[in-house]
Structure formats: C-alpha cells, structure tokens
Amino acid sequence: MQSYNEIALSTEEKIIYSLRSLYKSNGYSQFKMSKFEEYDLYGKNKDFLINDAVITFTDAYGKLMALKPDVTFSIIKNCTDEPGRVKRVCYNENVYRMSEGDHEFTEIMQSGIECIGDIDTYNIYEVLSLAKQSLGIISGEYVLDISHLGFVEGLISDVGDCDIDAVLKCIGEKNAHGLGELLGERAASLQRLTGIYGSFDKVIPELEKLCVNKKCEEALDEIKALAELFAKEDEIKLDFSVISSVNYYNGIVFKGFVKGVPNAILSGGRYDKLMKKLGKSSGAVCFAVYHDRLKYLDYKREAQKKPVLLLYNEKSDVMELIAQRNRLISENIAFELQKSACENGAYSDIIDLRVKE
C-alpha cells in the first residue's frame, strides 16, 4: 500500500508533516493547546503580538476569553522554572489574526518550536539550526537573517538621548537617511550598521570596528561563538534590520526568507524579557513558521489524472459494480461512480455497466 505522503497530501500538508517530524526527531515534544485563552494573558502584553487585534468573547461564566492570536503565551503559561533543565516543545496550531491585506480576521496555520529553561549558546545554535532546516524543507533557496538586539541596544545607548522607537524603526527599514534626520552627526555608527549585510566572516570585522561599549562586546562574543558553530553556512547572514520589540526580546533575533515569498516566512528570537514579565526566571528562544505565506510559492502541481467513469443503473449487476470499484481502488486508479456522464467531463476511460431497460 502506498503511504499517505504519496497519494493524498498537498504540498502544504507535506511541509507541515515534514516540519513536525524534524522537530520531533530533535527531541521536541508536541504541545496541543486549547483554541481559547483568557484575554488577560494577552491584554497586558499586546505589543508582543504581531498585530494587537484579538477576537474576544465572554464564556459561560462571564469571563472575557480570546481566540488564540499567538502560541508562545500559552506555552510559557504552562512552563515551570527548572534550573539546569530545558523544555523543548513543538506545535502546529491555528492562530487568529488580522490579515495583511483586507484587515479582516483570519485563521493562520503556524508551526514552530519553543526552547525554554536554562538557555545557553548550544540551545541558540540548536534553534537556529532547526530554523535553517525548516526553511530548507520549504524551499531550496532560502536565507536566514540573524541580528543581535544587544549589539543594537549597545550602539543606541552610546548615541545618548533619542526616540528609541523611531531609531529602531529606521534600523528595521535600513533607512540611513532617516537616522541622519533623527540623530544628526550622532547617527554615523548606526548608519554603518544599517549597511551591514553578509556572512559571519564578512561582517564580524566590521562589527569589531563598531564596538563601543561592554554591551556591544558581549553581543559580539555571542555572535562569534555562533560564527564558529555555523562556519561555512552560506545561507546564514547577519542583518541588523531584523528588529523585534526590545521590550520582550533580547539577544539573538532572526527572520527566514525563501525565494518567491515577499516577506519573512519564519521569525524567532530570544525572549527572556517576556518570560520575566510573565513571572518566570528561565530564558527562552523560539521561532514560528507562517504557513499562510506558502501561497506565494509556485509549486508545480501534479497534473490531475483524468478519472475512469464507472456508469451503472438500477438494473446493473451490483456485484460486478462492487468488483469493478474494488479493482480500481486496489490499482489506485481515480474513478467516478455515476448514473450518467457529465456533459463536460474528461475521462480516461468509461466502464459502462448499465443494462438497457
């Protein structure tokens, strides 16, 4: 018998199962969660969500509930701090968010992993490596862009008083002229940072020149440690325009792109600050793959095979009809069982078991 993978799954479904199998084989256990959470869980930390619009409703006891707009919160809620240990969880869930185009709520399939606990450089490597492999499953041509918020924050603190949100927005847009308008001559180092893009080997010497304080040095040490682990990986690039909210994320943050999809299909990072806000002392690093973006990919669809038309009427021999049907199923031939042919139907063959009146 053929496996489901060969006969029944669409490309999108194959990706979902391949990702799940990748995460499970790396020791991540699957986490299944409820569709609803108490709204309170999101209300206080709305900035962490990609979009702060949440579908809410009141449950049977009058409690304000939300249709899950995010998975990370639900997983953190169920975690306990265990020094010296790391909890590895993967998921494949629908979340409910505002769509990019028409600003209507939509259901989005999301896969991902969360690595929560006593996080060290190895764990960061493990998550980045899985992010890279996830992109590889989706497409042959991909790029994983990595940034370090510690380095960015170090440079911003050296600039002095400024509108941090506006500065981060410009860095995220690679907008060197915008930084100039905001900071004048003080913008020089940040402007150089926006122009940096490339492999670890190419970028690290430039970062060394930009290092101005301890925060930058610590971040650079972490980048160098990853550079050793990811030596000769062409698909990984350093790009400091990968910006996530500094209120929740710290350290390494990253985004994954595949050719043909106009924006990031994978997004992740280290979010110890969110853990702290939710009363946990552990560290955490995660990523999510957004399946709604797969629509942009130009997969070659397998040509639909024309079915065999199996015609019968009330006088047909039912035993023969069942035998023909079973033969087609066992030979894995697509068929349609009808009493009459469709006018515009395209069939590979017609088996007529009708008996004239």
Place this chain on the structure above:
Amino acid sequence: MINIALPKGRLGSRALEVFEKAGYTCPSIHENNRKLVFENTELGVRYFWVKPSDVAIYVERGAADIGVAGKDILLEYSPDVYELLDFGFGKCRMAVAAKKGFEYDPLRQLRVATKFVNIAKNYYRSKSMDIDIIKLNGSIELAPILGLSDVIVDIVETGTTLLENDLEPIETVVQISARLVANKSSFKFKNEEINALAKALSAQLDKEN
C-alpha cells in the same frame, strides 16, 4: 533581472532620469507605444509605471523588487519594505492648513479633512488631540471653504492653491521627498544587483547636488 516600479507622473519621470544617468538605461521606455512593461535585458532591468499610491504595494508584495515612492505614501500605508535612499527631489511637506484667521477651539472636536487618514490620525494622536477625520479623495481644499471641516491635512508644494483659496498652512506635519524602497525578500536574493543599483543612484544624486 530587477523589476522596478515607477510612479506615473512628474516624480517618476524625474526618477527614471536618475536611473538612466546612473547607467540603467532603457530605450524602449521612450518609445511611443502601448506597452506596459519595458525591459533592458542586457542591463537586467525591467521598468513599469504604476499609480503612485500603488508603488508600495507592488514592492511589498514582491511584484517589483524596488520602486520609487513618496514618503507620504510610505507614512500612510506603512509597507513592510526597506527604505534605501532619499532621492532628495519631489520635495514638499505634509501640512495642516485652514482658512485664514482660523482659531482652534479646544472645547470642540477638531474636524480634519484629508486623503492621508493614517498620517493625520498619528499626528493628532501624538498631540493627544481628539479629532473627527473626514476622508476625501480629492479637492481637499474645498472642505474648509464649505465648512465641511475646520482644517485639512494635505501636501503643500508652493502653497499657491491654498493662497488662491484664502487658506494658509498653519503647521508642518512632516517633510516629504521621493524614496527608493526595496522588497525585503528581493534584497536577500538579488542583494548584489540591488546594492550596486542603490550605490550607482546615490553616486548620481551626489554628482547632481
């Protein structure tokens, strides 16, 4: 091949001039015909004209790798794109204008007519002011004259239209000029080509100034 979205009109023509002077010429774009897309396969560029407010959409969705858009469009639609260069032309300002002698009454909700709903909302939110936005698609200057709104938020180039209609700019919201924007994914997969083009444009603009 780099796909380039240019805004129809004066701004786009000026931008094309800079692209061509920077070495990215395209003879077919100057021919008088009904073609929609113009290619120079040798140089690896493909130009097309689109409505100015659509440039950001073409670039954000990856139909164009890069494009030229006014800062007003970028502020209004907040597309998820890189903003690589300020062309420095197409300069104007987004301003609040009102009938001459207008005085703001803090006890009344301010009625604001504009095409740029998000820019106006963000501007007045930053001032913690409660406003009533009236979205119009054209002839914005008519609104305060006919009493439809107290003020307007619109692009002011020379201010002549305002003056002729007894209106005056009272506050500047933001300075506007043409920007080079790039699709985030294209920037990764066509990095060398886009970087080379941005550098050539920047060098050409430096030469002109």
